[in-house]
Amino acid sequence: MLHDIPTNVFKTLPKFDATTKKIAYEHYVDVVNLAKIHNIHHEDVMVILLAHSFKGKVLDWYRGLASGSITSWA
Numbered sequence: 001m002l003h004d005i006p007t008n009v010f011k012t013l014p015k016f017d018a019t020t021k022k023i024a025y026e027h028y029v030d031v032v033n034l035a036k037i038h039n040i041h042h043e044d045v046m047v048i049l050l051a052h053s054f055k056g057k058v059l060d061w062y063r064g065l066a067s068g069s070i071t072s073w074a
Contacts, residue, residue: 003042005049009034013049017056027053043073 012034016027031050040046047070054062 003045005045006038006040009038009040009049010052013053015055016053016058018058019056046073 014027014030014034016022016024018024028050031046031053035041035046035049040049051062
């Protein structure tokens with residue numbers, strides 16, 4: 001079962017494209033903290049939020065992953 005995503009979360013979702021000095025783990029923490037603010041706890045929503053935060057080469061990398069290769073938030 002997929003859970004609903006609060007639409008207002010996308011307005012403040014940080015973006016990650018690997019062109020800044022921010023490392024991937026820092027971005028991950030930012031997404032987790034945003035989810036906490038919006039009281040989001042479901043794995044499926046967390047994975048979708050993280051994927052929507054990618055752009056540029058990071059998004060290209062993500063799109064190049066094999067379908068089904070990400071099976072959980074962990």
